[in-house]
Amino acid sequence: MAMSETLKAISDPARRQILNLLKTGPQSAGDIAAHFDLKAATVSYHLKLLKEAGLISERREKNFIYYDLNASVFEEVLSWLYSLGAGENNDDKK
Amino acid sequence: MAMSETLKAISDPARRQILNLLKTGPQSAGDIAAHFDLKAATVSYHLKLLKEAGLISERREKNFIYYDLNASVFEEVLSWLYSLGAGENNDDKK
DNA sequence: ATTCTAGTTAGAAAGTTTTCGAAATAGGAG
DNA sequence: CTCCTATTTCGAAAACTTTCTAACTAGAAT
Structure with a gap:
């Protein structure tokens, strides 16, 4: 399951800050x-973990490595959250 | 940040299965x-962690404890994912 | 009041993750 | 070719998480 890797990747605050x-x-x-x-x-x-989870991509130029966000990987997580009922009108019954 | 707790809670496969x-x-x-x-x-x-993260609530009846899903807590996570660009048309530029 | 049942808490073992300092690599520049 | 700079890899220490068994609590039933 790719979602497990995605969620693990974003469960760390340092990695969320990087994103x-x-x-x-x-x-x-650097x-x-x-x-x-x-x-x-x-x-x-942390970059290695994010890369393995597919959340960022790398591009080498000179002797720098540039990292770039790839948000499309979050689709599966979004679907799962919606399947649990997230994103619904959470009106109280009152 | 409540999100940190939410994401930690759902980063474990056992807890996701419970949800x-x-x-x-x-x-x-039981x-x-x-x-x-x-x-x-x-x-x-695991139930304790989910409860602390606000993802489930408990109700005591007889000598059972019933647990119930509370998906509204996911709103913050959804917003953050959208802020990263999740949920957009990820068409290639081709 | 004792006993039974459902579930929790405590404490320890095992496993995983995060962080670091030091050594290694990969290229570009001189 | 040697040096320099950016970044990664290695190996170990510290911190956290998950799981378990055993002991405990709360309440219902007898």
Whole structure:
């Protein structure tokens, strides 16, 4: 199940912050690391997980690696959340 | 952030299965445990986490405890996913 | 009041995840 | 070719999670 990987990927706050940062456009690994209180090795580990989950893609240019968000992978998660009833009018019966 | 708790709660496959089961209506802790290859204590632990995240509510009746799904908590997660661009037409530029 | 049943809590073992420092790699620049 | 810079990989420590068994609580039934 791809969803398990997707959800694991976004269950970590550091990885969510990385995704939030990539909303504004592709960034190099170094740029990303500079935004956080984490060592480059740690950020690299998170980027690897996000990449494996298909949530980001990488592009090499010069000796930088640029990472870019790929939100299409969230479709399966959205469907599941809707199947549980998320997104409905949650009016109280009152 | 409530989202962190919500995402942690649904990042575990056992807990997702419990939520899937509760789609069909409230169930007692024992009924839930019976559906899985886990000891009652383990299921109780998962139910506690889901309850703390606000994803389920409990109702006591006789000496049973019935658990019920509360999907409204997913709204925040949905908004965040949409803010990342999930749910858009992911047509290739081709 | 004792006993039975449904479920929870406590504490420990096993497994997984996150973080880091140090060493390794991959290219571009000199 | 050697050096430099950006980033990854390795290996270990620390922190967290999941699961279990055993002991406990709450209430219903006798």
